[in-house]
Structure formats: C-alpha cells, structure tokens
Amino acid sequence: MRTLQDKRLFLLDMDGTLYLDDRLFDGVKEFLARIRERGGRYLFLTNNSSRGVEGYMEKLGGMGIRTERRDYLTSVDAAIDCLRRRYPGKRCYVQGTRSFYDQLAAAGIPVTCDREDGVDILLSGFDRELTFQKLEDACILLERGAVWLATNPDWVCPTWYGSVPDCGSVCEMLTRATGRRPEFLGKPRPAMVQLALAETGFPPEQAVLIGDRLYTDIACAVNAGIDSIFVLSGEGKREDIERDSIHPTWVYDDIGAVLRAWEETP
Incomplete structure (x- = not known):
C-alpha cells in the first residue's frame, strides 16, 4: 500500500500550491524544512514561462525561502x-x-x-x-x-x-x-517529471507531484507514472475529480494539511 512515508522526492507546483501572488500559504516553510530533515529532495515545477528562475528565486526569497537554481524545473x-x-x-x-x-x-x-x-x-x-x-x-x-x-x-x-x-x-x-x-510541452506532458527523476536519481515510487490543477499537475503525474497530491488551495475543486476523470492519489486542502498528514504517517 502506498503511503506518504515512502516519498522522498517532492515535485511542487508553485502558483496556487505554495502561494497566491505574494502570499505564502501557511505551512510551506515548515514542509520544505521537514523534507530536507528527512533526507528528501524537493523541486519546484512550474508551467509559467513568463519569468526566469532568477525571478522565482527572488520571489521566494522575499517570502523567506532561500533557493538555488538546481531547485527548479520549468516549462x-x-x-x-x-x-x-x-x-x-x-x-x-x-x-x-x-x-x-x-x-x-x-x-x-x-x-x-x-x-x-x-x-x-x-x-x-x-x-x-x-x-x-x-x-x-x-x-x-x-x-x-x-x-x-x-x-x-x-x-x-x-x-x-x-x-x-x-x-x-x-x-x-x-x-x-x-x-x-x-x-x-510542459505539464501535463511527463517531460518535466522525467527530467526531475533523471536529475535526482530517485525511483518513480519515491516521487510525488503536488499541485492545484487536475488537468496539468495531476495529469502530469498520471502520465509519468508517479503518485500525486491534489491541493484545494488554488484553481481546482474537489468536484472537478469526477467531472474530469483525473484521479489523484491523495487530496488535501493545502500544503499545511499535507504536512500534518505526512507527520502523522507511521
């Protein structure tokens, strides 16, 4: 049976998943810290091509999250x-x-x-x-x-x-x-996940993609053969799952709820 405890590579959508405009969601800093404390790795995956990685580094830095170029994969x-x-x-x-x-x-x-x-x-x-x-x-x-x-x-x-x-x-x-x-070329195509697995060396069973859109984020995970977490903090709604017939592995309200579930996993 698949559990969150098995995950070591976290592929994170950004807009609507970690923040909205310049408002960082509750629990994000703590979640990122716990991933590294447990020996895991996270990569920020975004379909947004309008700004370079340096722009995202500056944006997250302004929210108190220090990142490097190697932490990102974009469309x-x-x-x-x-x-x-x-x-x-x-x-x-x-x-x-x-x-x-x-x-x-x-x-x-x-x-x-x-x-x-x-x-x-x-x-x-x-x-x-x-x-x-x-x-x-x-x-x-x-x-x-x-x-x-x-x-x-x-x-x-x-x-x-x-x-x-x-x-x-x-x-x-x-x-x-x-x-x-x-x-x-970006999500929902599997290319970004494939690049992430190749770059980090983690096997697919240890990876999970977290995002707020079924038709891009969750569909990307499905197409790449990895697990997914659908968060309800951005564009997607719970009722979209049956309408779109795209089924995430897990559904949580936000990153804070993901963190709590991960901490509770035996």
Whole structure:
C-alpha cells in the first residue's frame, strides 16, 4: 500500500500550491524544512514561462525561502530539451515575455521576434506582455505552416483578484482563428517529471507531484507514472475529480494539511 512515508522526492507546483501572488500559504516553510530533515529532495515545477528562475528565486526569497537554481524545473526547461532533441538549429518565433526569449537565447536556441526572419517554429508561452501584433504574427506564421509548440495548456493564472488568461487560453484563441492546435510541452506532458527523476536519481515510487490543477499537475503525474497530491488551495475543486476523470492519489486542502498528514504517517 502506498503511503506518504515512502516519498522522498517532492515535485511542487508553485502558483496556487505554495502561494497566491505574494502570499505564502501557511505551512510551506515548515514542509520544505521537514523534507530536507528527512533526507528528501524537493523541486519546484512550474508551467509559467513568463519569468526566469532568477525571478522565482527572488520571489521566494522575499517570502523567506532561500533557493538555488538546481531547485527548479520549468516549462522553459522542457521546451529547451524538446528543441535541442527534435528541432536542432530551427529558428523560433517567441510569443512570450522578454524573459522567456532571453532564457531560450541563453540556452543557444535560435530565436527571433521578426516573423520574416526565417521562422521554423512558433513557440507560445504565458505572455504578460502580449500585444495584438504578436497575435497577428502568430496567425500569419501558422497559416504559413510553421510548427507550433506551446509551453503549457493552463487556461488561467491565479492572482489575488481572481484569474488572468494563461497560455492555454491564448492558444485556444489562435486555434479558433487558424484551425491549428499546438503541441504542449510542459505539464501535463511527463517531460518535466522525467527530467526531475533523471536529475535526482530517485525511483518513480519515491516521487510525488503536488499541485492545484487536475488537468496539468495531476495529469502530469498520471502520465509519468508517479503518485500525486491534489491541493484545494488554488484553481481546482474537489468536484472537478469526477467531472474530469483525473484521479489523484491523495487530496488535501493545502500544503499545511499535507504536512500534518505526512507527520502523522507511521
């Protein structure tokens, strides 16, 4: 029988799971400390491509959590891995933030913001700097037959006042306009979990993914063959489980409840 006591590698979603905007949820610091005290490892997994790891390090640092680059895996990492393996040397038009663009360029990916610059691939991400020009460029490139990749299918990104459209919503708008659909690279695809297992050396049975979205976080765990914890502190609701037919291993209200359950495990 699977128990939380068996887990040593914790793959943690961020927005809606650890915090909401700049508000850290209760129990997060204690949970992270206990993982390391028990000889475990945690990695922060996020579909959000709008900021670099340095931005997350600064954000969590401002909440009192010190982290290193090695503590993160993002949908940008998954995109870079895919582009290197499957599309080496192909030029990408980046429909995303400047940070997203800079991360790809730093990794040696040929990138451009000019649709006439020999574009092979349209790469879409969560874009807090979205303009109509980018949407028009994307439509033109898709009509020309460019390969379409996108970092994540999340419909919304949670904020303190509600939600804003995420990459999945913008991609759906482009699909309505062009009839094309992207290949998504981040969660729920298993690539980020596979990268995490390869990097840390933990076997799948010792890993668990914790997140607030069934259709990305929990589906990613299912697709990767590891256990999952669905927390109700962000976008997802308990009733979504039967509606979406995506079944987590465990369900808890928040990270604080996960910590209490883990501590109570014999």
